[in-house]
Amino acid sequence: MNVPGDDLARFERRIRAVLERDAGGLSGRVRSRLTQARHAALAGARARRDRPRWPLLRTWLPASATAAAAVAAIWLLRPYRTAPPPLAPGAGIVTTRDVQLLTDGDGFAMVEDGDGEFYEWAVAQARSKPGSPAGEAGPSKHDG
């Protein structure tokens, strides 16, 4: 009795035999091209193996090392400077207003006289006539 699996297995063996018979049936042109392809592949493998692994690194490594050494030398040989002592908050800062106060003799005189009236007037003038400078009306006070 024929089992389908056995039948297929026998058929498979026959196919194998037919295919193996054909191994010598290829033309000389095909064989020649396959041989050329094989040699080309082997040459490609050799070329890849002989190629330097890190061509860019080889090129750039000396230049990078030189540059790094130059930067390190500049850093080490720079003139030595001591840091200034820390300042107290607000100390040592001189503004223009301070200079004006020191140089303004009238201001000192007014402060010494305690003449606050002038300032009250100046403020009132400025409120009543926003366009007129307080200094212009100053002499009228003394006139009255």
Next chain:
Amino acid sequence: MDLPNSNAQTTDHALGLFLASVELKAFRIARAALRHEDDALDAVQDAMLHLARSYAHRPPEQWKPLFYRILENRIRDMQRRRSVRNRVMSWLPFTADADGESDPIAEAVSPEISPVRRLELDESLVALERALATLPRRQQQVFLLRTLEGLDVAQTAHAMGCSQGSVKTHYFRALRALRMQLGDLQ
């Protein structure tokens, strides 16, 4: 003694032997899929170059499945390209003859088989090639890798980029289809 150089020579020698052992079968597998001799030669050459450049450093026992994986990818690429080209060409008005018939030479199934060679070939082989050409591509490739190249299921699965279950299914279907077409092959 230069050990690295010696190792390189050994690898070259082993690779040369390996390529020589697979080239004829690989060509026949590619030809069965592409149905064109020059395309098949190109595919095999590309696969050889790729293997030699990228995988020569791998252990030799890995070469065969890797090589057929590369060949399979190359065949698929060529088939896709051919399919796109045919689709584009079908839109061009000057590709068909004046009477609307296509070029019989361009459409010939196996232009590489000359009449002289046909006479030389065994009848069984011609019948087998014809039957193989009717199989779906995956079935055909699995069948040839298993039968002609002798890869086992795992190696075939690796070469085809599919599961071992798929390999078994494709192989059985191919065998059954060929059996139905060929009957008792002598």
